[in-house]
Amino acid sequence: MPIIYDLETDIRFLQGVEKGVEKGAKQEIEKQTHKQQEENKAKIIKMLKDDTLSTEKIATYMDVSIEYVNEIKKQLKD
Numbered sequence: 001m002p003i004i005y006d007l008e009t010d011i012r013f014l015q016g017v018e019k020g021v022e023k024g025a026k027q028e029i030e031k032q033t034h035k036q037q038e039e040n041k042a043k044i045i046k047m048l049k050d051d052t053l054s055t056e057k058i059a060t061y062m063d064v065s066i067e068y069v070n071e072i073k074k075q076l077k078d
Contacts, residue, residue, distance in 0.1 A: 040064070044072050 007013050040062055047058045048069070055073065059066045 041072060044069055045076065048073055048076060 044058055044062055044064070047053050047061075053061070055066055055069045059069045062069075
């Protein structure tokens with residue numbers, strides 16, 4: 001007599017699925033955050049190249065530290 005077992009209702013299976021979904025969501029958030037940081041860096045580089053705004057104003061507009069803007073500025077010079 002065969003035993004019929006529905007794996008999709010198993011508690012351990014459901015816990016694994018939930019953990020996988022959480023891991024995927026976390027990776028997606030990290031990916032979006034990295035993408036946003038790269039876009040912000042590109043905007044800062046564009047502002048620095050335009051050379052009409054001060055480092056302080058760029059930092060204020062982009063909501064980053066002055067040190068971060070200076071670091072990017074230094075990378076551009078190298």
